[in-house]
Amino acid sequence: VIDIAGDPELERAIRFGLFHLIGSAADRGEAAVGARGLTGPAYRGHVFWDADVFVLPFLAATHPRAARAMLEYRLRRLPVACAEARREGSAGAHFPWESAATGVEAAPTRGRDRLGRFTGIRTGQLEEHIVSDIAWAACCYADWTCDEAFLRGPGRDLVLETARWWAERIELDATGQAHIRGVIGPDEYHEPVDDNAFTNVMARWNLRRAAALAGTCPEAGVGEGERSRWRALADALVDGYDPSTGIYEQFAGFHRLEPLLIADVAPRRPIAATLLLGDRRIAGAQVIKQADVLMLHHLLPDDVAPGSLEPNLDYYEPRTAHGSSLSPGVHASLLARAGRLDDACELLRVTCGIDLDDITQTTAGGVHLAAMGSAWQAVAFGFGGLRPCGDTLVVSPRVPPAWRSLTVRVRFRGTRMRIIATPGSVTIHADRPGRVQVANGEPVVVKRGETTLSLTEGSST
Amino acid sequence: VTVILAAIDNSAAATPVLTTSKAIAALLGATPVAVHAHENGDATARAAADAAGIELEVISPPVAAALAAAASRRDVLALVVGARDTPGGRRPAGHTALELATSLDRPLVVVPPLARLPSRISRILVPLDGTPTSAAVLRGTLEMARRAAVEVVLLHVHDEETLPAFEEQPHHELDAWNAEFAARWYSDSAETARVEVRVGVPGRRVIETAAELDVDLIAFGWSRSLAGGHGAVVREALASSTVPVLLLPMTPRPRSSPGRDLGPVHA
Numbered sequence: 001v002i003d004i005a006g007d008p009e010l011e012r013a014i015r016f017g018l019f020h021l022i023g024s025a026a027d028r029g030e031a032a033v034g035a036r037g038l039t040g041p042a043y044r045g046h047v048f049w050d051a052d053v054f055v056l057p058f059l060a061a062t063h064p065r066a067a068r069a070m071l072e073y074r075l076r077r078l079p080v081a082c083a084e085a086r087r088e089g090s091a092g093a094h095f096p097w098e099s100a101a102t103g104v105e106a107a108p109t110r111g112r113d114r115l116g117r118f119t120g121i122r123t124g125q126l127e128e129h130i131v132s133d134i135a136w137a138a139c140c141y142a143d144w145t146c147d148e149a150f151l152r153g154p155g156r157d158l159v160l161e162t163a164r165w166w167a168e169r170i171e172l173d174a175t176g177q178a179h180i181r182g183v184i185g186p187d188e189y190h191e192p193v194d195d196n197a198f199t200n201v202m203a204r205w206n207l208r209r210a211a212a213l214a215g216t217c218p219e220a221g222v223g224e225g226e227r228s229r230w231r232a233l234a235d236a237l238v239d240g241y242d243p244s245t246g247i248y249e250q251f252a253g254f255h256r257l258e259p260l261l262i263a264d265v266a267p268r269r270p271i272a273a274t275l276l277l278g279d280r281r282i283a284g285a286q287v288i289k290q291a292d293v294l295m296l297h298h299l300l301p302d303d304v305a306p307g308s309l310e311p312n313l314d315y316y317e318p319r320t321a322h323g324s325s326l327s328p329g330v331h332a333s334l335l336a337r338a339g340r341l342d343d344a345c346e347l348l349r350v351t352c353g354i355d356l357d358d359i360t361q362t363t364a365g366g367v368h369l370a371a372m373g374s375a376w377q378a379v380a381f382g383f384g385g386l387r388p389c390g391d392t393l394v395v396s397p398r399v400p401p402a403w404r405s406l407t408v409r410v411r412f413r414g415t416r417m418r419i420i421a422t423p424g425s426v427t428i429h430a431d432r433p434g435r436v437q438v439a440n441g442e443p444v445v446v447k448r449g450e451t452t453l454s455l456t457e458g459s460s461t
Numbered sequence: 462v463t464v465i466l467a468a469i470d471n472s473a474a475a476t477p478v479l480t481t482s483k484a485i486a487a488l489l490g491a492t493p494v495a496v497h498a499h500e501n502g503d504a505t506a507r508a509a510a511d512a513a514g515i516e517l518e519v520i521s522p523p524v525a526a527a528l529a530a531a532a533s534r535r536d537v538l539a540l541v542v543g544a545r546d547t548p549g550g551r552r553p554a555g556h557t558a559l560e561l562a563t564s565l566d567r568p569l570v571v572v573p574p575l576a577r578l579p580s581r582i583s584r585i586l587v588p589l590d591g592t593p594t595s596a597a598v599l600r601g602t603l604e605m606a607r608r609a610a611v612e613v614v615l616l617h618v619h620d621e622e623t624l625p626a627f628e629e630q631p632h633h634e635l636d637a638w639n640a641e642f643a644a645r646w647y648s649d650s651a652e653t654a655r656v657e658v659r660v661g662v663p664g665r666r667v668i669e670t671a672a673e674l675d676v677d678l679i680a681f682g683w684s685r686s687l688a689g690g691h692g693a694v695v696r697e698a699l700a701s702s703t704v705p706v707l708l709l710p711m712t713p714r715p716r717s718s719p720g721r722d723l724g725p726v727h728a
Contacts, residue, residue, distance in 0.1 A: 112635060270626040
């Protein structure tokens with residue numbers, strides 16, 4: 001699926017991850033992809049956002065039936081998620097942070113930490129972005145496959161019911177601004193927080209996508225009144241963006257915390273910063289566990305302010321401990337997109353070594369599937385610059401000088417493509433015609449067979 | 462018959478050494494025997510031994526060499542010595558204790574002068590630094606504990622350099638780490654043990670955890686070197702522990718009595 005000419009060691013490490021990703025989900029029925037897949041007992045097989053956001057994109061782009069099976073797992077638990085919402089006095093679907101067989105919240109509320117202390121565990125109550133993560137996964141699958149039957153059928157329900165839940169969850173203040181208060185974002189070092197940018201922007205996207213989808217699906221029975229309300233709430237949601245700096249505030253009050261750069265307080269990265277600095281120091285400091293604001297640039301590049309990737313990378317990356325195995329791969333992807341290829345390669349190697357080097361000393365409990373998925377995303381989305389955009393596959397590669405070429409195989413809207421990127425050109429082998437846009441060039445329809453496009457102009461040669 | 466040797470002098474340290482020797486002997490089904498190097502008479506030492514109901518052997522100085530020779534007898538399972546005459550001091554233990562700790566190829570129990578002394582050892586803390594050296598101690602200790610119905614608590618302390626890279630969902634992470642730790646270091650043993658993890662300066666955290674968990678003994682796998690930066694954790698334990706410290710040297714030795722020694726301490 002991936003060839004890296006010029007770095008066989010990295011190529012082998014990535015393929016090791018892909019082997020496990022491919023083996024993690026069957027291509028029929030329902031596929032519950034736990035944090036460690038089927039490779040070990042750690043994390044008790046529980047299904048987190050790891051599955052929806054980190055593993056599924058790879059399968060959506062390469063093994064769509066397996067991705068569909070992953071979504072089927074969520075779909076079969078949609079009634080339970082709706083029941084949970086009703087239990088809360090809400091509408092729509094509230095999916096659990098940790099999901100298992102029944103679909104009810106499987107996260108404990110109390111446990112021991114590494115310091116031997118019993119502590120409260122609030123992820124199950126507060127890490128609500130899982131709701132829109134699942135909607136995002138459904139749309140990711142639809143964007144890659146153009147599976148209209150899914151998006152207008154069962155997939156539609158995932159998108160609409162999650163939006164319906166957000167519409168109840170969001171609070172309007174006296175000025176008409178909308179807020180989501182008391183959540184945990186991807187940066188689990190700070191909890192609870194108000195107006196977490198990731199949670200809010202994902203919810204905003206969820207509402208808008210649902211409104212648009214419902215508008216094209218009259219059979220869904222979502223009236224214009226409800227769609228208007230979704231759009232209005234989305235428009236009113238604060239996101240912490242400051243146009244003067246180009247930076248999103250991770251949550252309300254983040255900028256007032258003690259400024260800390262990881263390099264000033266830690267001997268290395270990645271590092272579990274809470275263990276180094278203690279919960280109290282971390283809670284009051286600008287030290288974050290993993291991509292949070294930057295996760296928006298990764299998942300929703302069209303829903304963040306144009307040109308905001310670089311300033312947010314510059315601001316947040318030095319504050320990130322990478323204390324989650326999900327973090328280095330996402331940063332590698334974003335750094336590649338920003339043209340910082342050496343830094344991107346370094347974090348990609350960290351990601352690929354998580355299990356091969358057993359740096360957590362827990363690989364025997366199962367491999368870190370989400371990290372493996374993030375490695376593929378770093379290569380395909382970051383270095384390869386692949387991105388579905390309607391009926392067009394955008395290809396904006398950034399190939400490091402040490403790589404002679406990067407080859408990524410995907411299936412976009414039913415067309416199998418082998419995309420070979422070099423520093424100056426993109427060659428696409430397609431098994432049937434498909435629409436492609438190289439870099440900032442005009443979209444072109446590549447024919448069956450081989451087409452080479454100039455990277456500077458996107459023109460066919 | 463196997464023996465736990467209690468090295469006593471004429472100081473107040475004799476009593477905790479004798480008490481500890483009896484507890485260790487009870488643990489191993491051995492007989493405690495007191496030994497005293499005759500330097501300034503033996504009246505006080507003999508009185509202490511008599512009060513404890515333990516036979517006293519008198520040997521000739523130099524003290525450390527004589528004790529080492531006595532401990533090398535095949536019937537001796539371990540030697541118990543006092544850390545020092547009085548609390549405090551610049552060095553982690555007195556010169557006799559340190560000389561024995563760095564030279565003896567037998568298990569050595571060092572008893573702090575103010576040690577809290579249980580009449581019975583019911584819980585042992587085994588700090589493991591994640592190396593084969595320290596882990597080698599574990600299997601024997603677990604086997605001994607199983608026979609004596611003693612609880613073993615394994616402790617690993619992460620310092621700044623060994624802090625985990627990732628801590629995803631801490632409740633799951635700790636379970637996974639503990640399971641792997643057990644699999645690496647004692648999966649071939651039929652025994653199970655409680656694993657505790659702490660973060661901080663290892664020596665200090667070992668002492669704090671020993672107090673927190675109310676253990677009766679701390680057992681270390683021991684390289685027998687305090688030179689340079691070696692043995693920092695043991696050094697801290699000898700200086701600060703309030704319970705006896707068992708040092709299991711990483712040198713093979715002949716088995717004196719199958720199934721009754723303090724464990725296979727092969728590195």
